[in-house]
Amino acid sequence: MPAAFRLPLQVFYEREARHPRQRFLVQPIGGGQVETLTWADVGHQARCAAHWLRARELPQGSHIALISKNCAHWIIADLAIWMAGHVSVPLYPNLTADSVAQVLEHSEAALVFIGKLDDWPGMSKGVRADLPTISLPLCPGGEFDFSWADLQRSSPIQDDPTPGADQLATIIYTSGTTGLPKGVMHSFGNLGFATTHGTQLFGLNESDRLLSYLPLCHVAExxxxxxxxxxxxxxVFFAESLDTFLTDLQRARPTALFGVPRIWSRFQMGVYSRIPAKRLDFLLGLPIIGKRVGHKVLAGLGLDxxxxxLSGAAPVPQALLxxxxxxxxxxxxxxxxxxxxxxxxxxxxxQNKLGWIGKPCPEVEVRIEDSGEVLVRSGATMLGYFKEPQKTAETITEDGFLRTGDKGEQDAEGYLxxxxxxKEIFxxxxxxYVAPAPIENRLAVHSRIEQVCVVGDGLSAPLGLCVLSAVGLQDAASAARNALQSSLESLLEEVNGALDKHERMRQLVVVKDSWAVENGFLTPTLKIKRNVIxxxxxxxxxxxxxRSEAVLWQD
Incomplete structure (x- = not known):
């Protein structure tokens, strides 16, 4: 184990002792107001909750579920679960009742924290009646067995429990792009290894600011x-809602931000809704002025x-970067x-190399199989899938390499x-055989396309299914429709010209539906569900x- 390797709770106790009065979490509480919690505040609340959890006399290492949108008490509850010697099982805050029931049953949850949610009445049907519930601050109305205030009436634990590196810390359920989600088991050592090395890459420190808005139950956030x-x-600043997101972003003015490609694309679409793409392109090309315009655009987004x-979780179009x-x-x-x-x-x-992701992170080994599959091995590799030994054996090789399921190639410098x-190749x-993702990336550069899915299993040629952005929908409903049609036809011709003959699409089809998490077309991390589409x-x-048309509009 590297000398610099440290475990999460050890690091938390150090910060709690070193600068107890320093600001840690900033939580919007409505009406433009925020609650600021220091490291001492977080430590005290987590320690009180840990005492209460210990008093339940649950078996050591019990699984405790956490269902909430991002908020300060998500993190505090997670710390409390760990301090009490248990395992946290976070659930996505927008699951259906059936999915909630499936994860709670599979994970063998003994308790469940309920926090900030948009549709608790719908989700609550998935929580069986005999499973004790604990309401966090900002939770929706309803009947719960215990409240956070109940937990805070306990005295704080006085010890600094430190689970071992091999001890199970959390079970993270995948977002389920294909079938039922799997419970990924990670130890404190996995978390500590990845975070210790990952944070050293960018020199982040106490003066930096983060905005938390992607689901905290997802591994990236x-x-x-x-x-x-x-x-x-x-x-850490938290976003209050989608409606207040820009205000939240400008309040935080983050110095570090992780986003999935669709988030970065939405920022771009928001800019285009205020200034036409051609106009912005012209201004950015002007000497001196262009630099000022770019900074002004970033400042308007709160990104200055x-x-x-960082962008991850799915491929990002090079044109967007x-x-x-x-x-x-x-x-x-x-x-x-x-x-x-x-x-x-x-x-x-x-060190950006056009078309390539980057090099392996420190202490990550990479192997490319004859099939083209990328395999990786490091101290961050999961313990396995909970209650799925067969799937674990299929995913982790005998010598400890993780099968990613992605096809790829590595150059002489190590770029991937x-x-x-x-599983997506049809x-x-x-x-x-056709791999859809690279084609989708080429189509996604169009300023009026928000989402795209290339299909073609069993067809003579692939089809590109497209969902228009808000600006694209306005164009489609106005006199600009012909120009949009022509632009999409040109896009199809341009993309097909760069593809091998067997990959070329027969048509682009503009579908009427919106693809969203709520209607099941997207995973909670905004990836398209190909099987649903x-x-x-x-x-x-x-x-x-x-049909013979190059661009079809779903009727």
């Missing part, structure tokens, strides 16, 4: 926000203080999985390029393929 803030002393901007660079912001790609604590590959500042997901009726539109694939 868990590592980049919760654990990174503990290891570096950063202040960013010095670490270039757009931010013209504004004066270098957005860096990272690559990882829930099964590797999100710790695998990263592109460092000034992904060429598709093994075969056309001509017997040719194919089920929704599959009956029309042959009909669309028989």
């Amino acid at each position: 868990r590592m980049f926000v919760e654990l990174a803030s503990i290891y570096t002393g950063q202040t 203080a960013l010095r670490v901007a 270039h757009w931010y660079k013209r504004l004066g912001l270098e957005v860096l790609e990272v690559y990882g999985m829930t099964e590797s604590c999100g710790y695998s590959h990263i592109c460092l500042p000034g 390029r992904l060429t598709g997901r093994l 075969k056309t009726s001509k017997g040719k 194919e089920a929704a539109y599959g009956a029309r694939f042959e009909e669309w393929s028989a």
Whole structure:
């Protein structure tokens, strides 16, 4: 174990003792007001809750669920669970009642914390009646067995419990792009290894600020926000809601931010809604003025203080990265999985190589199989899937390498390029295999396309299904429709011109639906669910393929 390797609770106790009055968590509480919690405040509340949990006399290492949107008490409850010697099991805050029930049953949860939620009445049906519930501050109305205030009436524990590196810390359920989610088991050692090395890459420190808005139950936000803030002393600001997001962002003025590609794309769409793309492109190209315009655009988004901007969880179009660079912001790609604590590959500042993600993170080994599958091994590799020994054996090789499921290649310098997901590759009726993700990335550069899914299993040629952005929908409903049609036709021609013959799409199909988490088309981390999309539109694939138009509009 490296000398610099430290475990999460050890680091928390150090910060709690070193600067107890320093600001740690900033939570919006409505009406433009915020609650600021210091390291001492967080430590005291977590210690009181840990005392209460110990008094339940649950078996050591019991699994305790946490269902909440991001908020200060999500992190405090997580710390309390660990201090009490138990295992935290976070659930996505927008699951259906059936999915809640499935995860709670599979994880063998003994208690469940309920926090900030938008649809608790709908979700609550998934919590069986005999499972004790504890309400956190900002929780919705309803009947709960215990409240956070009940827990705070306990005296704080006086010891500093330190679980061992091999002890199970958390079970993180995957977002389930294909089938039921799996419970990924991570030890305190996994978390400590990834965070210790990951935070050293960028020199983050106590003067840095984070905005927490992606689900904390997802490995990326868990590592980049919760654990990174503990290891570096950063202040964490929380987003209140989608409606207040821009205000929350401008309040925090984060110096470090992790986003999935769709978030970075939404920022771009928001800018285009205020200034036409061609106008902005012209202004950015002007000497001296262009630099000022870029800074002004970033300031309007609340991103002008960013010095670490990361994108991960899905491939990001190179054109989008270039757009931010013209504004004066270098957005860096990272690559990882829930099964590797999100710790695998990263592109460092000034080392961007067009079309490639980056090099392995420190102490990560990489192997490319004959099939093209990328395998990685490090101290961040999961213990396995909870109650799934067969799937664990299929995913982790005998010599400890994690099968990522991604196809890729590595150059002489160690840079990694992904060429598709093994499970997503489909075969056309001509017997040719097509990887959809690289094609989708090429289509996603269009300023009027918000989401895209390339399908083609069993078809003579692939189809590109597109969802328009808000601006694109306005164009489609106005006199600009013909121009949009022409632009999409040009896009199809341009993209097809860069593809091998068997990959070329027959048409682009503009679908009417919005693809969202709420209607099941997206995972909670905003990835498209291909099986849901194919089920929704599959009956029309042959009909669309028989048409001669380059761009079709779903009727």
